[in-house]
Amino acid sequence: MKIVDAKVVVTSPGRNFVTLKLTTDEGLTGLGDATLNGRELAVVSYLADHVVPLLTGLDPHRVEDTWQSLYRGAYWRRGPVTMAAIAAVDVALWDIKAKAAGLPLYQLLGGASRERIGTYGHANGRDIPELLDSVRARLAEGYPAVRIQSGIPGLKAVYGVSDTDESGAPVLHQQARPLVEDWDTAAYLRHVPAVFEAVRAEFGPELPLLHDSHHRLTPVQAARLGKDLEPFRPFWLEDCTPAENQEALRLVRRSTTTPLAVGEVFNTVYDYQALITEQLIDYVRSAVTHFGGVTPLRKLFDFAAQYQIKSAIHGPEDISPVGMAAAVHLDLAVHNFGIQEFSGHTPLTDEVFRHAYTFTDGHLHPGEAPGIGVELDEELAAAHPYAPAYLPVNRLHDGTVHDW
Numbered sequence: 001m002k003i004v005d006a007k008v009v010v011t012s013p014g015r016n017f018v019t020l021k022l023t024t025d026e027g028l029t030g031l032g033d034a035t036l037n038g039r040e041l042a043v044v045s046y047l048a049d050h051v052v053p054l055l056t057g058l059d060p061h062r063v064e065d066t067w068q069s070l071y072r073g074a075y076w077r078r079g080p081v082t083m084a085a086i087a088a089v090d091v092a093l094w095d096i097k098a099k100a101a102g103l104p105l106y107q108l109l110g111g112a113s114r115e116r117i118g119t120y121g122h123a124n125g126r127d128i129p130e131l132l133d134s135v136r137a138r139l140a141e142g143y144p145a146v147r148i149q150s151g152i153p154g155l156k157a158v159y160g161v162s163d164t165d166e167s168g169a170p171v172l173h174q175q176a177r178p179l180v181e182d183w184d185t186a187a188y189l190r191h192v193p194a195v196f197e198a199v200r201a202e203f204g205p206e207l208p209l210l211h212d213s214h215h216r217l218t219p220v221q222a223a224r225l226g227k228d229l230e231p232f233r234p235f236w237l238e239d240c241t242p243a244e245n246q247e248a249l250r251l252v253r254r255s256t257t258t259p260l261a262v263g264e265v266f267n268t269v270y271d272y273q274a275l276i277t278e279q280l281i282d283y284v285r286s287a288v289t290h291f292g293g294v295t296p297l298r299k300l301f302d303f304a305a306q307y308q309i310k311s312a313i314h315g316p317e318d319i320s321p322v323g324m325a326a327a328v329h330l331d332l333a334v335h336n337f338g339i340q341e342f343s344g345h346t347p348l349t350d351e352v353f354r355h356a357y358t359f360t361d362g363h364l365h366p367g368e369a370p371g372i373g374v375e376l377d378e379e380l381a382a383a384h385p386y387a388p389a390y391l392p393v394n395r396l397h398d399g400t401v402h403d404w
């Protein structure tokens with residue numbers, strides 16, 4: 001079997017998605033997600049200008065060799081643009097291999113290790129009463145665990161979350177320049193324990209509660225927050241510091257028993273090396289899409305398993321249904337599965353990317369369709385062309401730029 005066609009499809013059914021589609025001489029097709037939120041066209045160029053010309057004529061069964069040649073052969077290794085491009089090729093090849101075998105991808109990864117995949121949803125509120133309503137809505141949708149984020153008195157933005165419409169769907173800011181949000185770390189650190197206290201008081205001790213600090217704290221601030229949240233038994237504290245400084249997590253870890261989750265902006269195992277071998281974290285959070293695909297993420301999970309660290313694949317709305325499908329197959333197969341983030345997509349997005357995976361009673365299953373189980377409607381995709389959009393930027397009261 002040979003690859004005879006490779007093309008990059010950009011579509012914006014409400015937000016931008018970049019998809020690689022490979023076709024073989026036997027008529028099999030494979031899809032891979034290459035969406036890098038806010039920097040989409042850089043990956044389009046990387047793929048179209050530098051990778052697509054290398055793919056024609058390749059045997060699609062050679063997944064590992066193709067991955068290694070794209071990673072090592074470029075000389076310029078790592079980084080989100082490179083690894084999103086490699087991820088798209090890797091997932092498209094796995095898709096073809098599994099279709100050729102007539103099996104859903106998870107069967108090629110060792111088969112199911114569980115019946116279904118537990119998820120967590122996002123609950124957001126401008127204040128605590130609005131957050132409590134949002135938690136109630138997620139529980140009504142069946143989510144077994146909830147990430148709680150609340151606005152902070154004195155700040156306009158509900159940090160780190162998209163604006164939502166009445167139905168809870170994210171509202172995108174498709175504009176030529178990023179939205180500017182505000183931030184005050186001291187006010188945040190005062191408020192978050194009260195948020196947990198209110199949610200625990202309303203929903204009891206059993207509901208798993210997660211919280212995301214969006215890389216905004218110093219190590220000593222993160223340690224303080226971890227200690228303050230201990231009485232409320234969080235499921236995890238996510239991205240408490242900018243963890244490309246891996247040493248920062250040593251101080252946090254020594255100071256608190258609050259579980260730590262890290263890695264949605266990481267691209268390779270080297271970003272995790274100290275965090276895993278020193279057991280400084282409890283969950284690895286990389287997405288298939290931004291980590292180079294199923295091939296390296298499976299290796300990361302196996303590495304993490306030796307240290308009792310679990311998987312928690314990043315799953316916001318900007319991971320396309322193609323990237324989500326690949327994640328769900330991995331989730332079903334790996335032994336050290338922890339939890340899967342899942343927000344779902346708009347009905348139009350689910351029409352452009354028809355998928356076999358299902359979300360029932362707060363749990364995902366990849367389905368039994370051969371491959372990853374996603375079909376791209378190219379006509380509908382073309383009817384919704386790329387629209388420039390940025391993630392917000394974040395500034396302190398005095399105007400200083402802070403992490404978003």
Ligand SMILES: [Mg+2]
Nearest residue numbers: 212238239264
């Ligand atoms: Mg996050």
